[in-house]
Amino acid sequence: MRYDIITLLPELLQGPLHHSIMQRAIDKGLVQVNIHNLREFGLGKNKQVDDYQYGGGAGMVMMCEPLFNCISELKSQRSYDQIIYMTPDGEQLTQSLSNRLSMGDNLLIICGHYKGIDERIRENIVDLEISIGSYVLSGGELPAAVLVDSITRLIPGVLSDETSALFDSFQDDLLAPPVYTRPADFNGWTVPEVLLSGHEQMIEDWRNEQSYERTKKRRPDLLK
Numbered sequence: 001m002r003y004d005i006i007t008l009l010p011e012l013l014q015g016p017l018h019h020s021i022m023q024r025a026i027d028k029g030l031v032q033v034n035i036h037n038l039r040e041f042g043l044g045k046n047k048q049v050d051d052y053q054y055g056g057g058a059g060m061v062m063m064c065e066p067l068f069n070c071i072s073e074l075k076s077q078r079s080y081d082q083i084i085y086m087t088p089d090g091e092q093l094t095q096s097l098s099n100r101l102s103m104g105d106n107l108l109i110i111c112g113h114y115k116g117i118d119e120r121i122r123e124n125i126v127d128l129e130i131s132i133g134s135y136v137l138s139g140g141e142l143p144a145a146v147l148v149d150s151i152t153r154l155i156p157g158v159l160s161d162e163t164s165a166l167f168d169s170f171q172d173d174l175l176a177p178p179v180y181t182r183p184a185d186f187n188g189w190t191v192p193e194v195l196l197s198g199h200e201q202m203i204e205d206w207r208n209e210q211s212y213e214r215t216k217k218r219r220p221d222l223l224k
């Protein structure tokens with residue numbers, strides 16, 4: 001998978017995308033992350049990228065032309081499965097959307113700032129608009145990092161134990177079961193007996209049941 005990310009704040013993406021599982025996926029050559037600084041496509045000697053909004057009102061809007069030029073240059077080099085804009089009024093990110101996007105080869109992700117991007121880019125160029133939740137962040141960079149992380153862990157070979165993503169919460173619309181590690185007794189708080197039994201079938205049944213009970217209690221909406 002190759003991700004191209006357009007941003008005005010490249011530094012904000014460096015940290016989240018260059019540690020742990022993400023960095024290992026990059027090192028293994030399973031994913032490539034290319035960050036493009038929109039400022040380089042800014043207009044005039046000030047490299048302008050935003051302007052006042054028509055009709056008045058507080059907040060700047062990211063202009064069409066720098067975005068159009070940056071996206072056109074990237075599109076001239078490869079075709080994208082999806083051109084995605086991160087925005088609080090987009091489709092809610094879910095595990096099934098991440099699963100679907102993980103099947104692709106090339107994703108282009110646009111991070112907005114200020115009041116957002118000119119609507120004409122959204123209407124004419126963007127294929128998919130994604131929100132990571134019903135709250136507003138200062139820009140699209142952290143949402144883009146969330147999206148990239150959630151997709152990357154689903155790419156075959158990224159997780160050392162390939163099955164482990166299968167047991168993540170939300171796969172199959174169920175939350176993950178509780179997990180424990182040594183010691184079996186900490187301060188008198190004990191680990192459920194079945195996990196120490198070595199009986200694989202019983203352990204699997206217990207985990208399935210815990211997943212179901214946890215989902216019923218915490219996220220009944222997932223069971224509908």
Ligand code: ADE
Pocket residue numbers: 086087088112130131132133134135136137138139140143
């Ligand atoms: N940009 C600002 N807030 C956002 C959100 N909640 N999801 C996606 N992009 C955003």
